[in-house]
Amino acid sequence: MELNIYIELLKNKNLKVTQHRLEILRFLDKNRTHPSLEQVYSYIKEKFPSISKMTVYNVIDSLIENKIINSMRFVNSTELHVDFEIDTHFHFVCSKCGHIYDIDSELDLEKILKNGGHKADDYNVNIYGVCKKCLKK
Amino acid sequence: MELNIYIELLKNKNLKVTQHRLEILRFLDKNRTHPSLEQVYSYIKEKFPSISKMTVYNVIDSLIENKIINSMRFVNSTELHVDFEIDTHFHFVCSKCGHIYDIDSELDLEKILKNGGHKADDYNVNIYGVCKKCLKK
DNA sequence: TCTTATATTGTAATTGTTACAACTTGGAGC
DNA sequence: GCTCCAAGTTGTAACAATTACAATATAAGA
Incomplete structure (x- = not known):
């Protein structure tokens, strides 16, 4: 089962494996469009309608901190964008x-x-x- | 008089020469520390205590648009930073x-x-x- | 299954930025 | 210099992105 990849990623960093984290990782892996947090939130809300935006911030923060994903900002907008591909800069x-x-x-x-x-x-x-x-x- | 440099920069781009623009340009030229707009504002407020923050945004916008200054954002903060040096990237x-x-x-x-x-x-x-x-x- | 450290949630507050309408000013042309 | 208009400035209010925090829920090891 492909989810194993994401479970491994999390376990390797001693992060708890939660549905939210798995789904956000899967979304970022399958959609390499450098979404903003707002975009991640609106996607994830379809799967988990009761999810809090704070959870998205928290999940993204810990993924960035543990170098599982990349983050970037662009001059023309205020928001943080994220990217599954850790090696693309x-x-x-x-x-x-x-x-x-x-x-x-x-x-x-x-x-x-x-x-x-x-x-x-x-x-x-x-x-x-x-x-x-x-x-x- | 050194202000002539900044007057020329503005005139070349058909921008009106105002005290605010001159002072902001002079500040950015002398302080190449990539200040945020907040930092520009707090400096300029000492010289022109009644200046509006909107003026800082407007001045900076037109300087960027006319490629007189550079702008950049960094992952660890939300705010726009600016830089007099147009060639440093x-x-x-x-x-x-x-x-x-x-x-x-x-x-x-x-x-x-x-x-x-x-x-x-x-x-x-x-x-x-x-x-x-x-x-x- | 119990326990506890870690995640999640919701709310409120803060910060950076934009929209907009009224007012003011620089500078071109007389 | 004086007049006039486009461009610049101002203040307020709204909006958008993010953070702080305290209460609650859950993953996973013992």
Whole structure:
């Protein structure tokens, strides 16, 4: 049963396995559209109509903290977006349609930070512009 | 008189030259600390005690729109930050002290987006970790 | 099954931002 | 300089994202 993947992810981090966490993980895994918390909430509400928005915040917080999912913000909006793919850090944001594309690339942090002395944990690259589809219109 | 620089910047974009805009520009130029709008507001309030926060939002909006300044958001906070340096796109954010460092580097957008077909206008690179100073403590 | 640490819930408060309508001002043209 | 209008400023109110917190419920180990 595929849910096992998510159960494993949670157990490996000593997080309790709850229906909410499993369903949010499954949603993020199947829908890699970098949803905002509001979007996660409105999906999850269909499955668990009585779920509290606070639960969504709590679940997302613990998933981020345990590096099970990624989070990012974009200049044009206030809200936090999340992403199941923990290794994708480059995003292209279309200013016309708002769609967020994953871009397959990576930074050479060593080279970038060279003798600066800072110790990096993570990074986000956001590229803004007009996407392929919108250019064609 | 140094204010001429800022007057030129505004005139080049057909923006009216107001005391508020000049002072905000001067502040951002002299304090390249990537302040949040709240920080800009609390500084500017000392010079113009009767200034409205809305004016700060408006001034910042038009400066961003006219590419006189840069804007960015970081995962750990909701607020928009701004930066006089229009060409600096890499930032290192320290999770201990919160300091935001400019990192001198650039992306090769052509190479990154290659055959993707998107047209890029701008980008932001945020690197998260612990800074030099905090590592020494 | 009992227990307890961890999750969930709901409410209220806080913070960042936007909408909007009234008023003011910069600067172009006389 | 004076007049005028588009652009800038103001304040208030509404909205949206997030946090704080205390009460309740539940997962999972003993």
